[in-house]
Amino acid sequence: MLSRVAEAIYWFGRYLERAENTARLIRVNSHLMLDTPKGISLGWEPLISITGLGKNFDDFYTEATERNVVKFLIGDLNNPSSILNSLAMARENCRTVRDIIPRTAWQNLNKLYLFAKESVSSGLTKKGRDEYLDGIIASSQQLNGLLYSVMYQDEAWLFLRIGRNIERAEMTTRILDVRSSDLLTDEEELFESRSLEGVQWISVLKSLSAYSIYRRTVQVRVSRTPVLNFLFHDTHFPRAITHCLNSVEESLGNLPRNNIPLKSLRLLVQKINARKMDHLEQEALHKFIDEIQSSIRRFHLAIEKQYFLLPPD
Amino acid sequence: MALDLTQYDPGRFYDESISSKNRARSSCKELIKRLRKMDEDDLAARQTAADLAIKEMGISFRIYTKKEGTIDRNWPFDIVPRIILKSEWDTIEAGLIQRVKALNLFIDDLYHEQKIIKDGVFPAEVLADSKNFRPQCVGVSPPGGIWAHICGSDLVRDVDGTVYVLEDNLRVPSGVSYMLENREVTKRVFPELFEAYAPLPVDDYPTQLNDMLCSISPRRVKRPEVVVLTPGIYNSAYFEHAYLAHQMGAELVEGRDLFVDKDECVYMRTVAGPQRVDVIYRRIDDEFIDPEAFLEDSTLGVPGLMRAWKAGNVGLANAPGAGVADDKVVYAFVPEIIRYYLDEEPGIPNVPTFRCMYKDERDYVLANLDTLVVKPANESGGYGMLIGPNSTEAERTTFARLIKRSPRxxxxxxxxxxxxxxxxxxxxxxxxxxxxRPFILSGKHTTVTTGGLTRVALRKGSLVVNSSQGGGSKDTWIVPDAGV
Known part of the structure; x- marks a missing residue:
């Protein structure tokens, strides 16, 4: 498989996953707002921090109002990771590898992109937002399902999976980082706001479609440590970080010349396995997540160096 | 409201479906009958369905406009098929095969002994002035003496029904993917018409293209590594490059994916390391394919590609230099070229052509600019033309000056x-x-697409069919005579 093609497919996987996760993020925040008691405002600013795009946002907006944040995340062309831009990039990458991607998948991606673009104004209204985001999520999943059922499972498939899972692992760390730092953890406050804390952890789970499976496999009560354990260490839930990284390892294992990236990945997995989630206070958690994100970035660079087309020196 | 064809009036032109006012040609009786039964809304709804299918299938082409820069346009397509009888098509097909055979002999001769010039049939000065003659190719002998493996010849039908060859595209002719996609779209929106006509299928083209490309592999291996070399996604025909690569199961490569190693073989950069390439279907113009041999600053090509080709280590289709016969002045000599090499009369006539290099023909042209179409020798895409009857005095003055400055x-x-x-x-x-535009493939065997790409000038009265200038296309049906 051509190095350039491997790279495009990897990014196709990443951008598609990014669009879907961004839609999840906005949807869950919207719902959370409705569950928040009067007088407490959680705000929309955390969503900007989650995506790590604070600087881009501040260049164009003065205030993190609901309208501004939603617009920035859904359709702002100045935000390189907005849903619309992510889908456009997924499409551009896919366009360069149309000889690899099944034709029906390309058609679906076009449909998805056109839907995202043409319905964006309704997605920006409060009334139309849910339908818009559900549409994005459902169509991405349909596309992923299609790829699962018809794509030839050769190296292209492995790169697609690596891209998708590495992006998913990263988005899960982002969701944990910001949504949880926002939570009130101070002991005194905790008592009063216990139910609010529960609601917020529920929102973390919901944004990852993990709520019901958590209740079935972990416990009915939703609280900090078990949620962190579940989302970091579970090996069966597709959006749990360990599961994502295991999938990456499995895909990578089938690629040629995989020594160096595999080593980088194993370091990352070890770091996560070794970490106990009990008594992981807010600051420590934030620091830990930062380390994980840097390791993910290092892993990406290892993949890039080993397999992709580097610019001529 | 039912479709009303009583107002349909082609004027002095030959209409391929309707012979005289409100009367269908025999080949189109069934088509017209069905169209008449349709009401206007149904017709419009089917066209909308086709447009939507094209959008969803991502059938597009890129154009450059001053206002918007490079933009992606959906392929404009008209759902009413153009129907040609098999008996007529057989004659056209034979004429095309003859023509391309002669052109390949001509190109091979030009790069070797130049017998046709020595025998006084083709003027040396035309060759001397040719922009597409490549001295780098002199003495090279590609397999089978074939240079133009893929040819796209443009045919037109005049008022009396005669079919002429308007030009031959021997460099990197495009459009065949649209021919294939048009058929797919028509199947979706006009299924019942297929049952009535059973047009001959067109979809074996990718297989034939692949077979032809494999046949020029220098290595005798079971599955030669064939690649399609594209300038990249910003090229107007990128859609087609990707489409054909996909259909053939070949890698779609850009120049940066390939390199020529010390052994003068071509390799592609893959995730498993370098991998040998046997045949390159290149969709990049000669000047850009190898910065060592042609334009130094080209970043689209592969340094050393010409060395590898000359050493016989890689097959190139079309061969560099094949464009020497893709020249509107050379075109004027094609009937003589056919007679010279094959000792046969041309099966399809050329459009009568005045060569401005000859004084008497030039004088005639200059005196009749208002009725003639003037074309530069080496432009394509309908650019740089003067269409006499639609021209202004100022344009004619400009062209008179241009012609006098470089008559060749x-x-x-x-x-x-x-x-x-x-x-x-x-x-x-x-x-x-x-x-x-039918496409002719030449390798061990010569094959012609069943029909080809029909391009249609969508603007009223316009004769310009190029998609970059407001043209669209139609599905072309070759139908058995017995079936209509």
């Missing part, structure tokens, strides 16, 4: 009254002008 670079032809076919405009049918 211009030819002129009578303005043909090219044929029309019923085309959906709004919610009814109007006649629009069309041409036809």
């Amino acid at each position: 670079n211009y030819i002129a032809q009578p303005t043909l009254g090219i044929s029309t076919v019923p085309t959906i405009i709004g919610n009814h049918l109007e006649p629009r002008h069309v041409d036809l």
Whole structure:
């Protein structure tokens, strides 16, 4: 498989996953707002921090109002990771590898992109937002399902999976980082706001479609440590970080010349396995997540160096 | 409201579907009968369905406009098929095979002994002035003496029904993917018409292309590594490059994916390391394929590619230098070329062509600029032309000056009254002008597409069919005579 093609497919996987996760993020925040008691405002600013795009946002907006944040995340062309831009990039990458991607998948991606673009104004209204985001999520999943059922499972498939899972692992760390730092953890406050804390952890789970499976496999009560354990260490839930990284390892294992990236990945997995989630206070958690994100970035660079087309020196 | 064809009037032009007012040609009786039964809304709804299918299938082409820069346009397609009888097609097909055979002999001769010049049939000065003659290719002998493996010849039909060859595209002709996609779309929106006509299928083209490309592999291996070399996604025909690569199961590569190693073989950079390439279907113009041999600053090509080709380590289709016969002045000599190499009369006539390099022909052209079409020798895409009857005094003055300055670079032809076919405009049918581009593949065998790409000038009265200038296309049906 051509190095350039491997790279495009990897990014196709990443951008598609990014669009879907961004839609999840906005949807869950919207719902959370409705569950928040009067007088407490959680705000929309955390969503900007989650995506790590604070600087881009501040260049164009003065205030993190609901309208501004939603617009920035859904359709702002100045935000390189907005849903619309992510889908456009997924499409551009896919366009360069149309000889690899099944034709029906390309058609679906076009449909998805056109839907995202043409319905964006309704997605920006409060009334139309849910339908818009559900549409994005459902169509991405349909596309992923299609790829699962018809794509030839050769190296292209492995790169697609690596891209998708590495992006998913990263988005899960982002969701944990910001949504949880926002939570009130101070002991005194905790008592009063216990139910609010529960609601917020529920929102973390919901944004990852993990709520019901958590209740079935972990416990009915939703609280900090078990949620962190579940989302970091579970090996069966597709959006749990360990599961994502295991999938990456499995895909990578089938690629040629995989020594160096595999080593980088194993370091990352070890770091996560070794970490106990009990008594992981807010600051420590934030620091830990930062380390994980840097390791993910290092892993990406290892993949890039080993397999992709580097610019001529 | 039912479709009304009584107002359909092609004027003085030959209409391919309707012979005289309100009367269908025999080949189109069934088509017209069904169209008449349809109401305007149904017709418009089918056209909308086709447009949507094209959008969803991502059938597009890129154009450059001053206002918007590079933009992606959906492929404009008209759902009413153009129908040609098999008996007529057989004659055209034989004529095309003859023509391309002669052109390949001609190119091979030009790069070797130049017998045709020595025998006084083809003037040395035309060759001397040729922009597409490549001295780098002199003495090279590609397998089978074939240089133009893929040829796209443009055909038009004049007012009296005669089919002419308008030009031969021997460099990197495009459009075949649209021919294939048009058929797919028509199947979706006009299924019942297929049952009535059973047009001959077109979809074996990718297989034939692949077979032809494998046949020029220098290595005798079971599955030669064939690649399609594209300038990249910003090229106007990128859609087609990707499409053909996909259909053939070949890698679609860019110049940066390939390199020539010390052994003068071509390799591609893959995730598993370098991998040998046997045949390159290149969709990049000669000047850009190898910065060592041609334009130094080209970043699209592969340094050393010409060395590898000359050493016989890689097959190139079309061969570099094949474009020497893709020149509007050379075109004027094709009937002589056919007689010279094959000792046969041309099966399809050329459009009468005045060569401005000859004084008497030039004088005629200069005196009749208002009725002729003047074309530069080496432009494509309909650019740089003068269409006499539609021109202004100022444009004619400009062209007179251009012709006098470089007579070798211009030819002129009578303005043909090219044929029309019923085309959906709004919610009814109007006649629009069309041409036809069949594709001819030459390898061990020579094959011709069943029909080809019909391009249609969508603007009323326009003769320009190029998609970059407001042209669209139609599905082309070759139908058995017995079936209609």
